[in-house]
Amino acid sequence: MTKNKKIPFLEFIPIIVISFLLLKFINNIEDIYSFMKSFLSILIPFIWAFGIAYILNPLMKYFQNKFKLKRIFSIIITYIIVIGLLILFINTFVPKIIKNIGDLFAHSPDYINQTIQWFNDNIKYSKVYDMLMENSQISNNIPSLLNKISNLTNTFINTFLNTTIKFTSFLVKFVFGLIISIYLLLDKESLIENLKKFILALSGEKNYSKILSFFKEVDMVFSKYIIGKSIDSLIIGLMCFAGLTIMKVPYAALISFIVGITNMIPYFGPFIGMIPAFIITLFFNYIKAIWVLIFIVILQQFDGWYLGPKILGNQVGLSPIWIIFAITIGGGTFGVMGMFLSVPIAAIIKIYLDKYIEMKLN
Numbered sequence: 001m002t003k004n005k006k007i008p009f010l011e012f013i014p015i016i017v018i019s020f021l022l023l024k025f026i027n028n029i030e031d032i033y034s035f036m037k038s039f040l041s042i043l044i045p046f047i048w049a050f051g052i053a054y055i056l057n058p059l060m061k062y063f064q065n066k067f068k069l070k071r072i073f074s075i076i077i078t079y080i081i082v083i084g085l086l087i088l089f090i091n092t093f094v095p096k097i098i099k100n101i102g103d104l105f106a107h108s109p110d111y112i113n114q115t116i117q118w119f120n121d122n123i124k125y126s127k128v129y130d131m132l133m134e135n136s137q138i139s140n141n142i143p144s145l146l147n148k149i150s151n152l153t154n155t156f157i158n159t160f161l162n163t164t165i166k167f168t169s170f171l172v173k174f175v176f177g178l179i180i181s182i183y184l185l186l187d188k189e190s191l192i193e194n195l196k197k198f199i200l201a202l203s204g205e206k207n208y209s210k211i212l213s214f215f216k217e218v219d220m221v222f223s224k225y226i227i228g229k230s231i232d233s234l235i236i237g238l239m240c241f242a243g244l245t246i247m248k249v250p251y252a253a254l255i256s257f258i259v260g261i262t263n264m265i266p267y268f269g270p271f272i273g274m275i276p277a278f279i280i281t282l283f284f285n286y287i288k289a290i291w292v293l294i295f296i297v298i299l300q301q302f303d304g305w306y307l308g309p310k311i312l313g314n315q316v317g318l319s320p321i322w323i324i325f326a327i328t329i330g331g332g333t334f335g336v337m338g339m340f341l342s343v344p345i346a347a348i349i350k351i352y353l354d355k356y357i358e359m360k361l362n
Helices: 010-027 029-066 071-092 094-106 108-125 127-134 136-186 188-246 252-262 268-282 286-312 320-361
Strands: none
Touching (some): 029 188, 268 320
């Protein structure tokens, strides 16, 4: 009888242990976050390597299958083309972009003075001026506000220098990632086979096929979306540069770069890229700034109605409201990268949600 007797409160021991561990985790959350950040920083070259290999894999497979080449020769041709295009981009656009950024920061005090002068020349003849002058608190704070703007300019310059240092670090990690990605592509089949064995060992035969099916779905959505959106944004960036150059807009390279990068984010991206383009041009000529705004709006309409659907098709399978919802959640949680990756992640969730609903209904 005593053998079957339960020890009092024994079932609460796991709950107590888990609660204790959770409490320790919360108390040391900053140290854990710092450790994870340092650990991920070490892994960044490998993350880059995986990303590069993943993006270049379709091109490598194309050369391998189309021309019946050995893997090593397909990789060499792929990397020669990609590195050649990168060098062309760096030689053609990067010096212009860096010069544009340097000039923009160098002349930012002049632009601020121009803005102040414009307010002094125009606001006195408006009702806004009378309203401001009536409020002594606001009028007394104007010098303080101008000092804050000046300090903000200095902060921007320091940020630019820090960004330059971070960019150098990023470049070194990217080069390491590029080298590692070659080995990933060379041993692709072996790595995939080992990963499959690992999944089989963990999941068992019952769930193995389901997990493989999930990874295939993820691969299909991500590869089509990321590669397609990258090509689409590159074309939009080049078209923007050509148009702004013809219009003789200052800082055309920098504006086009911003427009191309922000175009990677659906719906919100075009508006994010449009704002700095308009503000930068506004310092030189407000008429030209309006034309730049109109040009970018037309360019984005062309992308939304023709170029985007032509390249991407309807592969995401999400309605606009769900895309906007996904971008809002992703951006609020993980920033810019979250805004970009939220769309394919939401598409995958939708695929499996539809399957689950269909299974329950049937």
